[in-house]
Amino acid sequence: MPSTLIKAVGHYVPENVVTNNDLVQHMDTTDEWITQRTGIKERRFFTEGKDTVSSMGANAARMALERAGVNASEIEMIVFATLSPDYNFPGSGVLLQRELGLPGIPCIDVRAQCSGFIYGLSIADQYIKTGAYKTILLVGSEIQSNVMEISDRGRGMAVIFGDGAGAAVLQATTEEGRGVLSTHIHADGVYAEKLTVQHPGSNRKARVTKEMIEDGSMLPYMDGPFVFKNAVVRFPEVINEALTHNNLTKDDIDLLIPHQANLRISQAVQEKFGLSDDKVFNNIQKYGNTTAASIPLALSEAWQEGRVKPGNLICSGSFWSRIYVGFGTGALVVGATLAVFDTNYTLESFSVTS
Numbered sequence: 001m002p003s004t005l006i007k008a009v010g011h012y013v014p015e016n017v018v019t020n021n022d023l024v025q026h027m028d029t030t031d032e033w034i035t036q037r038t039g040i041k042e043r044r045f046f047t048e049g050k051d052t053v054s055s056m057g058a059n060a061a062r063m064a065l066e067r068a069g070v071n072a073s074e075i076e077m078i079v080f081a082t083l084s085p086d087y088n089f090p091g092s093g094v095l096l097q098r099e100l101g102l103p104g105i106p107c108i109d110v111r112a113q114c115s116g117f118i119y120g121l122s123i124a125d126q127y128i129k130t131g132a133y134k135t136i137l138l139v140g141s142e143i144q145s146n147v148m149e150i151s152d153r154g155r156g157m158a159v160i161f162g163d164g165a166g167a168a169v170l171q172a173t174t175e176e177g178r179g180v181l182s183t184h185i186h187a188d189g190v191y192a193e194k195l196t197v198q199h200p201g202s203n204r205k206a207r208v209t210k211e212m213i214e215d216g217s218m219l220p221y222m223d224g225p226f227v228f229k230n231a232v233v234r235f236p237e238v239i240n241e242a243l244t245h246n247n248l249t250k251d252d253i254d255l256l257i258p259h260q261a262n263l264r265i266s267q268a269v270q271e272k273f274g275l276s277d278d279k280v281f282n283n284i285q286k287y288g289n290t291t292a293a294s295i296p297l298a299l300s301e302a303w304q305e306g307r308v309k310p311g312n313l314i315c316s317g318s319f320w321s322r323i324y325v326g327f328g329t330g331a332l333v334v335g336a337t338l339a340v341f342d343t344n345y346t347l348e349s350f351s352v353t354s
Helices: 020-024 031-038 053-068 092-100 113-129 189-194 210-215 224-245 263-273 291-304
Strands: 003-012 016-019 042-045 077-081 107-110 135-142 164-173 179-188 255-258 313-321 332-340
Touching: 003 053, 003 113, 003 179, 003 291, 016 020, 020 031, 031 263, 053 092, 053 135, 053 164, 053 291, 077 092, 077 113, 092 107, 092 135, 107 113, 113 135, 113 164, 113 179, 113 291, 113 313, 135 291, 164 291, 179 189, 179 224, 189 224, 224 263, 224 313, 255 263, 255 291, 291 313
Parallel strands: 077 107, 077 135, 255 313
Antiparallel strands: 003 164, 016 042, 135 164, 179 332, 313 332
16 A cells, blocks of 8 residues: 655745734734744735735645656645635635646645644545555645734734645655654534634525624634643644554654644643654744644745754644634644655755746
């Protein structure tokens, strides 16, 4: 049975840098307050008319393809993870397909939000293991800055999230000891309303009303303390599940790349496993929480910085609530994956223009 090799990764972030001090001009907060509670110093906001969820995903994909030495024509399937699709429908996967010039291949959109990349990897892994496809493009891309209210009312969410994209080229391999070892995903719909965007939803005749706009119920809502407390418990649980499944221990991990939700959560998980700083990678300080783009963006930067080496055992994990920006509610989801990373490619000089 073939394994899924993470052949290469790439990323793209918008050029518009928004610092904590920029936000302070619009809400009652401070750089110190934001940094202490989240670890975030700045984030990227998209440029209207230049950046879209699908175009950012395409830019990240082009970098990943270049690094992998793979032609776009070799891609047999696209798996696209996002909570912020360009349109309510069709999904962003087909828009990426159009931009890359790949008519006819299947496109799957994944709405598992912050766990979207892990869920997407789990899906792609099954297709490769069964032999259905040999080369799959997995993308996580988000534009969240335009659903946040930059005000005192929206402060609790607006300081956390940013825009960006990450992509991975996945290929089948039969080489022993390489590729994705396993993925583990879970969900619990009991806590759907702890982190949600409930309007506009399909459960009312009027999907958008003046009252929804005025009372802020169309804005994202998060029960921060609840999510934090559950994250620091569930995150280690699912990582331990992945390690146990593969007869490994925390000492076998070469690098942990957690979902960049909150630096305090990452630090709590690091302390739980007793990992040194050189075994954990965080970039939330620069980008905030980019949701489905978080893990591939961090993985791409970790490789660029020389933190990922051939044969390394990489553990990635995510925990957050599912958010449906368009319709409905979601559920707490958690996932983890272990992979032996392939870095037998070089990046000479690569830039993205759009």
